[in-house]
Amino acid sequence: MNIEHDLKIKIAEALYALYNITISPESIQLTETRKEFEGDFTLVVFPFIKESRLSPEETGKSIGEYISNNFNTLANFNVVKGFLNLGLSDGQWLEYFNEVGYLNKFILKVKGNDSIVKNVMVEYSSPNTNKPLHLGHVRNNLLGYSVAEILKEAGNSVKKANLINDRGIHICKSMLAWQRWGNGETPDSSGLKGDHLVGKYYVKFDKEYKKEIEELMKNGLNEDEAKKQAPVIIDAQEMLIKWEQGDSSVMELWKTMNGWVYEGFDATYKKLGVDFDKIYYESQTYLLGKAIVEEGLQKGIFYKKEDGSVWVDLTEDGLDEKLLLRGDGTSVYITQDLGTAALRFEEYPNLDQLIYVVGNEQEYHFKVLKLIFKKLGKPWWDGLYHLSYGMVNLPSGKMKSREGTVVDADELIEEMVNTSRDTTLALGKVEDFTMEQAEKLFYKLGMGALKYYILKVDAKKTMLFNPAESIDFNGNTGPFIQYTYARICSVIRKAEKLDGLKSFRQQSVLLDRPMMQKEKDILRHVFQFPNIVHGAATELSPSIVANYVYELAKLFNTFYHDCPIADAEKVNTSLFRLQLSNIAGQTIKECMRLMGIKVPEQM
């Protein structure tokens, strides 16, 4: 069942019969006809005029005539300049429609003839355990989750992975600060969420560190020297060495504080509705990274400097020299990435692609990572893919944790739910709800607004978030689409109480009148769904799904406004419109699910 594909096959046949042009149906450019012209699909004929040796108009006309004469799918066609607009017959539309609507078989798998099932791992979230999640992480989490779901929908086998960055100098910083200035404070004693408590000490460290640098600079040191010689940073470095040596008191502190953070993260993940099939901890993989470094040294691909630090020279490839291991033997950021990647391909030998959902500020890092594996001769090096997304900026510019301008994830979620509660109560939508039902709804709507707001923007692009203006609930928003779904449910609920319409799902529809444009618009759009999922999976882009489902919701609302559904003048019309509403609703629900957004049946 693929209308476009069927039509493309016919066009290909026409091109061959008329002009002896051999072209695969997939490579034919077919678009939905713009509303200002008559027709359903449009073929741009310019690419064929060289072979046809006719004007664009005449070429279009011939192709149209050929299809019209040889197949019974076309109701009409017209040519405007170089554009051939093809109108499918109502009978053809209904045939497709009954296949989908009547059988109610709407789990539209998108497996095309050419698609091969791939084994994919999507790594996303990947937080540091020294501070709570902020808006940037939210974008990461939503993107990663959605991309994974879209890939699954397109028929791939997908594993979601999270790599917890639980060790390193930054973790030692918050540990040191807590040890020194914490007075034994715990989440219980302070009432702070664990990740926020630890984050507080990370900030504290930075403050003290800055103070010391200032002192040293007053005493005549330059900035670089001061940064290296500040006692507090030296202590943190010592702590890192102790950690790598497995010092028991350091390990104990580390375990305790990370435990607090995990509790906090779990709560946030739960609220965001994201999940993982596999969790990696950097503390368990960084040693593998050291082994890779050793391997590279043996192979002569890496080299050691006098101070013991290990480097790789990538200048031939247009990059720089890159540090892989510090002089004191401790590992850096990329060390563990080397280890984790290798581990994953060992654990999952059939893995075709490893997608890293990581911000575009790390493009250089992933270029280096991939290149190193290529040099090491790992056969899977080309399967590494950096899904690089843009930053979330504030009107004042970049979010900076040190300057306290970050938008905290937990606070943001809470605000969204609060706004949703206020709006919904003001509209009087939940008068027949229990308290519990109402709270569930507020949460669904608040998160729907947030998720849609973030996912509708092309992942690659930098986006702007203005905390002063709360995220909208009207117009091109999550709640608008959720509302459309709730409306559909409401109509269906009412219709199912009527004798003649009760079993509309089980009835095949014979329409005894021409299909109306607004009905056809919805059908046409719904049938795009497989293409949309396929495209979104190829591009790894949830925004394609977001734009699509918004358009569908708009089409439905116009239709809903103009056409009576359950109480149309004829039963046949009601049956048809109910089924139409039903598949539109299911499509909306499925799209929203791909973005991790829940849809309410009443709001």
Added chain:
RNA sequence: GGUCCCAUAGCUCAACCGGAUAGAGCAUCAGUUUUCUAAACUGACGGUUACAAGUUCGAGUCUUGUUGGGAUCACCA
């Protein structure tokens, strides 16, 4: 400085591998309710797609240059 990315309506974003008269939402203004949910619908206003050349049937999209903004090139992660 080297490398890379971005620039579309007052604001936030679209534009399906180069296709028809560049579309939505917000904001502003004017309408729509005895009829299935007005978080909706209809209309108006709003553009030299940063600028300048080039490529061709055709450019927001591709090439080059200019201007403006961002990222990155750490013994940070």
